[in-house]
Amino acid sequence: MSVAAPLSSMVNTANQPHLHCCATCKSAVSDDPFGHLVRDIRQYLGPSSGIDSAHVDPDQIKAIMARYTSNPKHWERYARADKSRGYTRNIVDNVNGKANLILIVWNPGKGSLIHDHADAHCIMKILKGNLTETIYHKPESGDTSVHPLEVKKETVYHPDEVTYISDQIGLHRVFNPDPVEPAMSLHLYTPPNAAEFGFHVYDERTSKSSFVPPQY
Numbered sequence: 001m002s003v004a005a006p007l008s009s010m011v012n013t014a015n016q017p018h019l020h021c022c023a024t025c026k027s028a029v030s031d032d033p034f035g036h037l038v039r040d041i042r043q044y045l046g047p048s049s050g051i052d053s054a055h056v057d058p059d060q061i062k063a064i065m066a067r068y069t070s071n072p073k074h075w076e077r078y079a080r081a082d083k084s085r086g087y088t089r090n091i092v093d094n095v096n097g098k099a100n101l102i103l104i105v106w107n108p109g110k111g112s113l114i115h116d117h118a119d120a121h122c123i124m125k126i127l128k129g130n131l132t133e134t135i136y137h138k139p140e141s142g143d144t145s146v147h148p149l150e151v152k153k154e155t156v157y158h159p160d161e162v163t164y165i166s167d168q169i170g171l172h173r174v175f176n177p178d179p180v181e182p183a184m185s186l187h188l189y190t191p192p193n194a195a196e197f198g199f200h201v202y203d204e205r206t207s208k209s210s211f212v213p214p215q216y
């Protein structure tokens, strides 16, 4: 009488993607942790396109981003760099129109201008290298007096750390302090206001703001 061999002895699984159960969505997923992160964000923000930032809990998105462990193999296909710019924004997903998920490559020694976030949530996770974030107090609306922006906080973030900013917290500037190596970070903006309506940059010495229209 023959006895059925266990499945594992009959199938060579060495080159197959490993399948396991997704703890969040309870379905089988292949071993694609970055894809899984994107799916978890999509699932949290929901499949419909009704947008209301007040209904989004940034701590939930921070937690989703925090439980992903960065590995360049997962996301290097998005990490396009342009040496002629300070940093390059690569769109990963539009989360059903509810957000922009963007992988930024920061050239060595380069950073963003001081900016607001167009009344949206911004969650940032470091994927590679270190990034310095300087947060500034946002001038009162209607305050046209000329004075330097006041620094609220400066922090150096390391791989896999996650941080959050909104216009309620302040303005910020992000900078790659490494003189040689690029740094990478993942940013989620929800709702995608800056891309749709524009945002403001600020002069550090005068606090004067300038509107930056959406870039198409």
Ligand SMILES: N[C@@H](CS(=O)O)C(=O)O
Pocket (backbone or CB within 6 Å): 089, 104, 112, 122, 124, 172, 173, 174, 187
């Ligand atoms: N919010 C900036 C990047 S950063 O400085 O956080 C942008 O999307 O261009």
Ligand SMILES: [Fe+2]
Pocket (backbone or CB within 6 Å): 112, 115, 117, 122, 172, 174
């Ligand atoms: Fe920002």
